[in-house]
Amino acid sequence: MNMKNEAITARDVDFAQWYTDVCKKAELMDYSSVKGFIDYLPYGYAIWEEIQNYLNKRFKEKGSENVYLPMVIPSSLFNKEKEHVEGFAPETLVATYGGGKKLDDPLIIRPTSEILFSDMYKRLVSSYRDLPKRYNQWCSVVRWEKTTRPFLRGAEFLWQEGHCLFETEEEAEKNVKDMLQVYDDCGKDLLAIPFVKGKKTEHEKFAGALATYSIEALMHDGKALQSGTSHNLGQGFAKAFGISFQGRNNALEVPWQTSWGVSTRLLGAIIMVHGDDNGLVLPPLVAPIQVVIIPIRQQEEGVLEACKGIKDTLEKEGIRVKLDDDNSKTPGWKFSEYEMKGVPLRIEVGPRDLKEGQVVLAKRVTGEKKTGKIEEVESMIPSLLQEIHNDMYKKALDFLNSHISDVDNLDDLKKALDKGGYARMAFCGSAECELKIKEITNGGTTRCIYKESAPEGSVCPVCGKPNTMVVYFAKAY
Amino acid sequence: MNMKNEAITARDVDFAQWYTDVCKKAELMDYSSVKGFIDYLPYGYAIWEEIQNYLNKRFKEKGSENVYLPMVIPSSLFNKEKEHVEGFAPETLVATYGGGKKLDDPLIIRPTSEILFSDMYKRLVSSYRDLPKRYNQWCSVVRWEKTTRPFLRGAEFLWQEGHCLFETEEEAEKNVKDMLQVYDDCGKDLLAIPFVKGKKTEHEKFAGALATYSIEALMHDGKALQSGTSHNLGQGFAKAFGISFQGRNNALEVPWQTSWGVSTRLLGAIIMVHGDDNGLVLPPLVAPIQVVIIPIRQQEEGVLEACKGIKDTLEKEGIRVKLDDDNSKTPGWKFSEYEMKGVPLRIEVGPRDLKEGQVVLAKRVTGEKKTGKIEEVESMIPSLLQEIHNDMYKKALDFLNSHISDVDNLDDLKKALDKGGYARMAFCGSAECELKIKEITNGGTTRCIYKESAPEGSVCPVCGKPNTMVVYFAKAY
DSSP states (O other): GGGGGGGGOOOOHHHHHHHHHHHTTTTEEEEEESTTOOEEOOHHHHHHHHHHHHHHHHHHHTOEEBBBOOSSSEEEHTTTSSSHHHHHHGGGGGEEETTEEEEEEEEEOOOOOOOHHHHHHHHHOBGGGGGEEEEEEEEEEEOOOOOOOOBBBOSSEEEEEEEEEEESHHHHHHHOOOOOOHHHHIIIIIIIIOOOEEEOGGGSOTTTTTEEEEEEEEEETOOOEEEEEEEEEEEEEHHHOOOOOOOHHHHHHHOOEEEEETTTTTHHHHEEEOOOTTTTOOOOOTOOSEEEEEEEEEESTTHHHHHHOOOOOOOOOOOOOEEOOOSOOOHHHHHHHHHHHSSSEEEEEEEHHHHTTTEEEEEETTTOOOEEGGGHHHHHHHHHHHHHHHHHHHHHHHHHHHTEEEOHHHHHHHHHHOOEEEEEEEOOOOOHHHHHHHHHTTEEEEEEEEEOOOOOTOOOOTSSSSOOEEEEEEOOO | OOGGGGGOOTTOHHHHHHHHHHHHHEEHHHOOOSTEEEEEEEHHHHHHHHHHHHHHHHHHHOOOOOOOOSSSHHHHHHTSSSHHHHHGGGGGGEEEEETTTTEEEEEEEEEHHOOOOOOOHHOOOOOOGOOEEEEEEEEEEEOOOSBBBBTTTTTTEEEEEEEEEESSSHHHHHHHHHHHHHHHIIIIIIIIOOOOEEETTTSSOOOSSSEEEEEEEEOOSSSEEEEEEEEEETTTHHHHTTTTOOTSSSSOOOOOOEEEEETHHEEEEEEEEBBBBBBBBTTTOOOSSSSEEESSSTTTHHHHHHHHHHHHHHHHHOEEEOOOOOOOOOOOHHHHHHTTTSSSSSEOHHHHHHTTTTEEEETTOOOEEEEEEGGGGHHHHHHHHHHHHHHHHHHHHHHHTTTEEOOOOOOOOHHHHHHOOOEEEOOOOOHHHHHHHHHHHEEEEEEEEEEOOOOOTTTTTTTTTOEEEEEEEBOOE
C-alpha cells in the first residue's frame, strides 16, 4: 500500500504501463480476484459520482426520469431483435442455474438494456398520451471481453443508459442530438475534455440502430477513445417487441426509439487526456480532493492553526479540501503523493510565508506557483479552480487541434495515423473499404463522420467509386 | 395505463391485494417479463434516490466511502467461509457460460458481498495504518426466491452494503451499533417510521456473523418487517480469507469486520406503515412530489396564473411541486389520483378562494383541510410539511405502541400474534425452542432481543429450562 510514492513509468517510455501505474498508484481501482473485473476504489468511484451528479441534473432538465430494470434478460426475449442479438451474443455471460435447478430459459446478464426497455414499454405505452417516455438507468453491464484494461474495456463496467420512446421520428432524432450535446457539454464543462463528435458510419453503428452518434476524445498517445454514444433506434425494436400506440388520429402507430450512454470509460479519458509523468491530473469539478493543504514545519507555532483556519474557510465555501498533517511524512513526500493523485491545487503553509500573511498556491496542471494573501484565500480559490479548469481545457483543445490533419490518399493516411491523432479523409462510405483501410493502416478505423458530402468528383482511395463523406479516421482504444 | 383512478381493494378486505394494488396503481413498479424480477418505475425509484441521499450523507459523517465491486463471485472463492456459503448457496443464480464457452469456475451472481470485500481487504490491508476501512457499496443483489412480492422479496433487489474492517473488537462493535442507529434515525427523521430494534437470536442471525442487530417495522396488518441489519462478523471472514495486519506492537493481528445494509424493502415498509384505503401516503421528505397544486375552474381568469405563481415560489424554496393543469381531467379525478400517489400536501386554487386572497391546503395523512393566505404560502409550506412528517410519525408510533404486549405463556403468545403486533416473552434462547414456537404460533418468529436477561427463576414455556432473555416475537414478512 505504500508503493505509491515511487516514480511511475514515463508516458513516452511505455504509455500502456504508465496508464496502469496511474490507475493503481492513484488508488482509482484495484484488480479483483474475478478475472477481467475490477474493484472501483473510493478515489475512482468518487469521480464517477461527480459525473453522475452532473448528468442527473442535465438529464432531468431534458425531462428524463431514473428507473431500474432487471440485470438479466431471458434468452427467449434476447433473441427477438436479430441485428442486436448478433452484435451482442458472442460476448455474453449466461446464467443457467437458479436455486440449484437448471433454468428452462437461461438468463443473460445484461450487456445493454434495449430489450428490457422495449419489453417494458410494450406494457406501459398504449396511447400518444403515454409519450414521450424518457427513462434512464444507472447500472453495471457485463460484456465478456477477452482482453481487459481498467475503465477502458472490462468484463463489467458502470454506465448510464437512457432509453426513450417518441411519437415521431423528428422528436427521436432531436433527442439523439440533444443527448449527444449533453455529453459534449459534460466534456467541456465538467471534465475539461474537448471531443470530436458526429455520426458513425454504417459499419461502426450500434447493432440494431438506424444511426449512431458518438463523442470521441483524443488520448495523449494519439489514439482516439469513443467516450459516449447516442443511438437513433428507429422503429426496429418497437416492431420486434410489438410496441404500438393509438395516435392522435386514432390510428395504431409504431413509436420511434432512442438510446444513449456514457460509462466509466470517461475515467480512462480523464487519465489519458490530462495525466502526465507525475501521475494523474484531475479536472477540479470532479476531483474528490480539490485542494490539499500541506503544512511546512508544522511543529512551529501557528502553522497548523493557520492550516485549519484555511480548511474551515474553504469547506464552508463547499470546496472539497484535505489537510494532510501527518507528521511522519515530509512535505516533499506529500507533494509527490498529491501530484500522483492529481489534486488540482496545493496550498503550502509555512512559518516564513505566514509572517508575511501569505501562503503558496501551486497548480497541478502547470506546476505554476504563486503566493496569495491568507485573508483572500476564501475569495481566490473558487476562481483559481475555474482558471485551472480553463487551463486544462485549453491544453487539451490545443493538443486535439494540433492532431487533426486532412489527407486524401492512403499513404498520407497511414503516415498520419502512425504519427497519432485524427486524419480527415473522404471515402465512399462502404464497410468493405473501411475494413481494407483498417488493414492497410494497421488498425485505423472511422471514428465519426466529419461531413456527409465529399469534394465533387473525388473518388474513394480504396475502390475508386465516388466519395460520399469525409470521415475522422484514427487508431482507437 | 388509465386504470389508476379506480378504487383499490380495502386493507381489511385483503391486505396482500391492497399492497399489490398500491404498488401498481401508484406506479411505483411494474412486473417485468423476467420471472421474479420487477421494474422500478420513476415514482418508486425517486423515493429510493431520496433514501440514498440521506444515507450517503450520514455514512459520510461516519467516515464511510463508496466503492463498487464485481457483481459476480467465483464459486471457488464463494466456498471459503463455511457458514456463509451454507446460508446462501441454496438461493444463488449461477453463470456457467461466458463468451460462448463453459466457465471452469462458475460465477455466482452476488447475493451479498462479504466474500468480495474480504478478498479485496486481504490485498489492501497490511498494517494498522491501513485501518479502519469503511467502504460502502450501492448495488443490486440476486437471491433466487421461490415466492416474490414487490419490494419485500424478489429475485433482485437494490440495497447498500457497508463492509468495514477494524483493529479492535470494540471499534467493530461500536460501528455495528452506530450504523443501526443511523438506520433508526433514517426511520424517524426521513421515513416517519418507528422501529423496534435490537440483537437477533442465534437462530436468526446472519450466516457467518458473530452477532446481528436489526430494525423491525410494524405493518398495518400487524406483521413485522425486518427493515435493516447490522452485523458483527467477528474475525471469521478475516481468518477464512487470510486478512491480517501488522499491529502497533509489530505482531501480526487479525482484524474485526462488520457489515450493514438496508434495501428497497424500505419502500415496502413505507407503503404498509403509512398507506390507507385511498392508496399510498408518502412521508414528505422522500415524496417525489411533495406538493401538488390543483386548479379549480381553471378557465376562469387568474386561476392558472395564481397556480403558476405558487409553483414558482415553492420551487425556489427547493420544494418538489407539481401543477396539474390538464384540463381533460376534473379536479375530483385529480384529487383521487394524487391521493393514490400519496402526495403529502394538496393545494387547491379556485376563483372563490382567490377573491379572499387564499388557497385551500389539504393534508394527505389526515385529510384535514384548511385555508391559508396566498402571500403566506411560501413561509407556511416548509413547516406544514414538517408538521405532516410529525403527524405521520406519531400515528405510526401510536400504532406500534398499542401493538406491543407482554406475555409469559404460549397460549397468550399465540393469541397476541394472531391478533397482530409484537409480543414480548421470555424464553431460553435456544434454536430448538424458537422453531417449536414458530410451529405452535403458526409462523411467529423472534424479531430481536428486548432484554438479554429474564425474570429470576422464570423458565422457558417450551422446554422448562431457565430463561435467558426477553424477545420480541411477531409474525413477519
